[in-house]
Amino acid sequence: MPLSPPIGRQHLHTRRVVCQGFFRDDGLWDIEGRITDEKTYEHANEWRGPLKPGDFVHDMSIRLTIDHTFTIVDAEAVTDSSPYRMCGDIAPAFRKLIGLRIGGGFHRAVRERLGGVQGCTHIVELLGPVATTAFQTVSSKKARDLNRAHREKTGTLPPKDPNAAPKPPRKPYMLDTCHSWASDSEVTKRWVPHFYTGPDAEAVRAAVEGKDVEMEG
Missing domain, CATH: 3.30.390 (Enolase-like; domain 1)
Structure with a gap:
C-alpha cells in the first residue's frame, strides 16, 4: 500500500x-x-x-x-x-x-x-x-551453493565425516531485530522453528526435529 x-x-x-x-x-x-x-x-x-x-x-x-x-x-x-x-x-x-x-x-x-x-x-x-x-x-x-561449488572446485571443502554428530542450528542474525522476526512470531515458527519461543514452542520443535528448512527474508 x-x-x-x-x-x-x-x-x-x-x-x-x-x-x-x-x-x-x-x-x-x-x-x-x-x-x-x-x-x-x-x-x-x-x-x-x-x-x-x-x-x-x-x-x-x-x-x-x-x-x-x-x-x-x-x-x-x-x-x-x-x-x-x-x-x-x-x-x-x-x-x-x-x-x-x-x-x-x-x-x-x-x-x-x-x-x-x-x-x-x-x-x-x-x-x-x-x-x-x-x-x-x-x-x-544461492550464495551457499556458489560457495560450496567454489570450494569443491578448489579442493578446500573438507570431506564429510559419516560419524560426526549433526551440528546444532545457528541462531539467525535477524532474530528479534524486527516485528516479523520476533522469537515468538509466525515467521520464526515457520522458518526457524528451533528458535521459536511461542506458547506451542515445544510441540513445534518436536515436530520438525531433524528437518532442514530454508529461510526467507
Whole structure:
C-alpha cells in the first residue's frame, strides 16, 4: 500500500542509497554501497561553481571485501562528488576497516576508527546498509551453493565425516531485530522453528526435529 496522498508541496532534495552484493571468483564477497545527494534547483558552490538541478552534491562509494566469516579483508572508498575539495582526502582512512568483522559491535568499532573528524559522515552512514546487505548476500541459498561449488572446485571443502554428530542450528542474525522476526512470531515458527519461543514452542520443535528448512527474508 503506498503512502497517503500528500498536500501540495515542492520537491527539493533526493538522496539515493544503492547497495549490491557479489560472490567473487576467488571465493570472497564484495559488498558495495553508493550514496548520492542532488537538488532540484540550481545553487551555488564556492569550490565547484553553480550546480544545476540533478548535479550530485555528494557521490560517494565504498567496497568491502569479506570472507565467509564476515571479516573485512579489503576496503576501498572513493568520493566522486562533494561540496568541498578536501572531502575526498579522507577516503584512504577507510582501510582502517580491514580486520573488522561485520556482526555484533561492528558499528561501535566503525565509530571508534572513523567517527567524527577521522572519517566522512556520509560514507560512515553508508556502512549501515552495506552491513545489512552483506548478511542478505551471504545468507541466501544461492550464495551457499556458489560457495560450496567454489570450494569443491578448489579442493578446500573438507570431506564429510559419516560419524560426526549433526551440528546444532545457528541462531539467525535477524532474530528479534524486527516485528516479523520476533522469537515468538509466525515467521520464526515457520522458518526457524528451533528458535521459536511461542506458547506451542515445544510441540513445534518436536515436530520438525531433524528437518532442514530454508529461510526467507
